[in-house]
Amino acid sequence: MMKLRFAATSPYARKVAMVVHEAGIADRIEIVVTDVWSPTTDIGDDNPLGKVPALMLEDGTTLYDSPVICEYLDSLGGGQLFPPPGPARWRALTLQALADGICDAAVQRLLESRRAEGERSPSWMERQRRAIERALDALEASAADLDAGPITIATLAVQAALGYLDLRFAADAWRQGRPVLAAWFAANATRDSFTLTRPPAQ
Ligand SMILES: N[C@@H](CCC(=O)N[C@@H](CS)C(=O)NCC(=O)O)C(=O)O
Numbered sequence: 001m002m003k004l005r006f007a008a009t010s011p012y013a014r015k016v017a018m019v020v021h022e023a024g025i026a027d028r029i030e031i032v033v034t035d036v037w038s039p040t041t042d043i044g045d046d047n048p049l050g051k052v053p054a055l056m057l058e059d060g061t062t063l064y065d066s067p068v069i070c071e072y073l074d075s076l077g078g079g080q081l082f083p084p085p086g087p088a089r090w091r092a093l094t095l096q097a098l099a100d101g102i103c104d105a106a107v108q109r110l111l112e113s114r115r116a117e118g119e120r121s122p123s124w125m126e127r128q129r130r131a132i133e134r135a136l137d138a139l140e141a142s143a144a145d146l147d148a149g150p151i152t153i154a155t156l157a158v159q160a161a162l163g164y165l166d167l168r169f170a171a172d173a174w175r176q177g178r179p180v181l182a183a184w185f186a187a188n189a190t191r192d193s194f195t196l197t198r199p200p201a202q
Pocket residue numbers: 009010011012036049050051052053065066067100107
């Protein structure tokens with residue numbers, strides 16, 4: 001069995017779990033729930049960067065970060081989610097980077113908001129907020145790309161990122177002023193890979 005270092009509220013781990021479902025390989029993976037913020041965490045034994053997700057293969061190889069893990073797992077499932085080299089691939093990978101970048105900015109913003117008053121930087125939080133807003137506007141403009149053809153890693157990455165905004169920054173109301181993206185999200189939110197990986201509310 002492969003082992004996946006996983007946290008239910010991590011949007012990157014959720015994206016990987018969505019790929020697992022889409023590729024139909026859930027029975028080949030053992031989930032190892034990991035709290036990377038615990039002072040006693042041993043995540044550093046598997047990922048020197050101290051982050052989830054990380055995937056340990058049966059031969060002892062470890063893969064990170066999430067784009068690498070997703071491409072590997074997709075290859076086991078027949079490679080439907082990553083188009084071959086060409087414009088469709090560069091588009092899918094760039095949209096994945098955009099979605100992951102939303103998660104990066106949202107995680108930074110959340111962590112900053114949880115720091116002690118004197119350590120917290122409002123301007124840093126605002127920088128992350130603006131990055132998220134611009135990225136959402138870019139997704140609204142790219143909705144046609146998202147809809148083109150069968151689902152790709154871009155579909156799953158964007159779903160995971162928007163799901164994370166709903167979890168952590170619902171008050172920002174990302175759907176407002178972005179009707180195309182909102183409709184696209186709603187249409188894809190019924191996929192099993194999305195509903196089965198929903199994080200617990202907290
Ligand atoms: N680029 C990484 C990002 C992973 C990441 O930032 N994971 C967060 C959880 S949402 C984490 O483990 N953070 C711990 C830390 O930064 O020390 C990926 O795509 O896998």
